[in-house]
Amino acid sequence: MLQLMRYLKPYGFTIVAIIILILLQSLADLYLPTLMSDIVNNGIISGDTGYIWKMGGFMLAVSVVGTIVSILASLYASKVSSAFGKVVRHKVFSKVESFSTQEFDKLGTASLITRTTNDINQVQQVVLMILRMMVMAPLMCIGGIIMALYKDVKLSMVLLVVVPILAIAILAIVRIAMPYFKMMQKKLDRINLVLREGLTGIRVIRAFNRTSYEEGRFTESNKDLMDTAVKVNQIMAFMMPLMMLIMNICVIAIVWFGSHRIDANDMMIGDLMAFIQYAMQIMFSLLMMSMMLVMIPRAQASAVRINEVLDMEASVKDEPAFKQAAAKPGFEATEAVIAFDQVSYTYPGAEKPAVENLSFTCKQGEVTAIIGGTGSGKSTVIQLIERFFDSNQGEIRFKGVNVKDWSLDELRGNIALVPQKTTIFSGTVAENIRYGKEDASDEEVREAAAIAQALPFIERMEQGFDTMLAQGGTNISGGQKQRLSIARALVRKPSLYLFDDSFSALDYKTDAALRAALKTHVHDAAMIIVAQRVSTVMHAEQIIVMDEGVIVGKGTHHELLQSCEVYREIVQSQLSEEESA
Structure with a gap:
């Protein structure tokens, strides 16, 4: 004491x-x-x-x-x-x-x-x-x-x-x-x-x-x-x-x-x-x-x-010496916004790695989708980028700099995450969206809600953006919570968007409308989408297929249909032949 x-x-x-x-x-x-x-x-x-x-x-x-x-x-x-x-x-x-x-x-x-x-x-x-x-x-x-x-x-x-x-x-x-x-x-x-x-x-x-x-x-x-x-x-x-x-x-x-x-x-x-x-x-x-x-x-x-x-020492260290880290000099938009180089991670006490020898890149304006079965390591990739924990081996580079060389504030300030489990805070709809950007104007909040396909249901509410939400968002549906969570990420306008199975509660029509809006409005940032649905990922510039922690396929939808057995099985389980074509 x-x-x-x-x-x-x-x-x-x-x-x-x-x-x-x-x-x-x-x-x-x-x-x-x-x-x-x-x-x-x-x-x-x-x-x-x-x-x-x-x-x-x-x-x-x-x-x-x-x-x-x-x-x-x-x-x-x-x-x-x-x-x-x-x-x-x-x-x-x-x-x-x-x-x-x-x-x-x-x-x-x-x-x-x-x-x-x-x-x-x-x-x-x-x-x-x-x-x-x-x-x-x-x-x-x-x-x-x-x-x-x-x-x-x-x-x-x-x-x-x-x-x-x-x-x-x-x-x-x-x-x-x-x-x-x-x-x-x-x-x-x-x-x-x-x-x-x-x-x-x-x-x-x-x-x-x-x-x-x-x-x-x-x-x-x-x-x-x-x-x-x-x-x-x-x-x-x-x-x-x-x-x-x-x-x-x-x-x-x-x-x-x-x-x-x-x-x-x-x-x-x-x-x-x-x-x-x-x-x-x-x-x-x-x-x-x-x-x-x-x-x-x-x-x-x-x-x-x-x-x-x-x-207790935090396993993810935010070293003072790294506070001035930024994109390497001469960093161009054509270069990878995020790059994985032989990255492996094992959870404490686990018998085998959750992800092993991952290598891929994602450039500005590109959508990289990650798909795979349950427990294949998709969400682990997202958490490694956000430095919720650090990789055991390999290197993850953000804008050409190792993520460990960025201060946590700077790194996370350049990334917008829509987590798998949606979190809504008690407060108004506008306050929940502004959680992504504290000084966002009313126009920015409205624009983010529109892109996230949240504007129609918000406008149907009696008080619109001033409607009070209960703790955990218990007074709105799961799909509505998910769209507000997406709007919260969009209002930030970062360099990298991370969607961790963030469209699962959306119907196919809303899912398609949201992806089309993202394609139109979000063209100056890289995007990584983790999803279970093939329809969500099939139009991505790059699809990464994971199985038991390793990458078993990488390419476009049509390339993977020809080259990746795991992806072919996922597609066949969800889509008809005509839809997959």
Whole structure:
């Protein structure tokens, strides 16, 4: 957890102020029993009303000062801990944004959500506790012991016996409870995973009538977390009664031995009353330290999980030295916008490469289509171009420069991707299209929608481009979502378009109209289309046929019909002889 404390450096002055305020509060709390002792000894016993009023007023003033500094200390401690939480959450979120799909797969989305929310909240609460109690508890304990010794050294022997017993009891309970606190974090990850799967997959769950099964999974995870939490609370429930028992025995012992000392005129009544209060302060300071002993290891487990995210090296590096990368000098439009040179990639833990020895080029104004069976590596090609992960072998060049030599911002700023899984954000239709180009004008948004064949259904909406879309686009159809996703890419006007099976939800008529519009309007960029339909790819200048991660055919539709058996089989399964001709 100390590693995270570096984010408190900007608040050093405030932390010093908090420590000073807590010191003043502790001094005020330690001084009050002595004032009360003086009032009893010098005022009440002697009947000096004037002294009582005088010292009572002074005691009230000390209490007011102690209350004010306590409020200020709490206020500033809350501000610092909240600011700390904000900074750490921002750091974690920024780090996660730099991760490739490999890091997401390794950590898991559900775990990342828990780490960004619950784990950071745990550490934030402990920072608040440290700022308030880490200083106060030792001060009160040491100060209480000093003041108790000042009042009566012999009676302090009671504390010498009771305090170690209390400390040992607290440590024993905390030691038993700590493993359960660590288990709770993992079980919280599990319940988050089940909940996320249940919510995102609700349509599939209902379609297959598996609602009861998912309820059972959630109930099981929920009960597992509850059982662990109950176990922890049962263990921790012993702490307070045990402390109260020891404290009450301590008070009885102090009163018992103190009464004998008063009888022997070795101690005054006021001093005994003050001694009891100091004993209580010592006990409660130990209680505060026990609370920290409980919370700090739990926060330590959370801090380890947070640091695991912050320390994880992204497999796709955006090196500062590459920030100025651009197209090589003298780059001409006739050259390949994108070129693969003996590229191979193997997913972590996989037995064989997802793609192997891929070599092809795509020039400006050309459409390169990639077709093949499921699992043939088509989408992997798209993700390698976008550097969602980096190739193990070979080189991918964009505008003549290795994609690894481009900054990620520059590279992705020159590419527009329409992913296989359409993502629609909550907001208006126009805002979703402008996600591709933040400063796009209304005319550019409308033009992109028209090319994407989205304009007809947008205009039928009551509020047109200002129509609000639900999160995930649940209030529009799959084909409409896909066309908006295509419009989002088109409004960017990049050097390279990547369509990853982006026409699958479109009917044949819309598909044909969209391809014709692309051919007419998008002629100054290269285009790669991954598709399952032969009708979508057959008019491309270059068709690449993939099978089990390797290129088995390359050419035009008619060339491949003659030379590629795999392509011929795909065509025969989808088109009649007349259509394929």
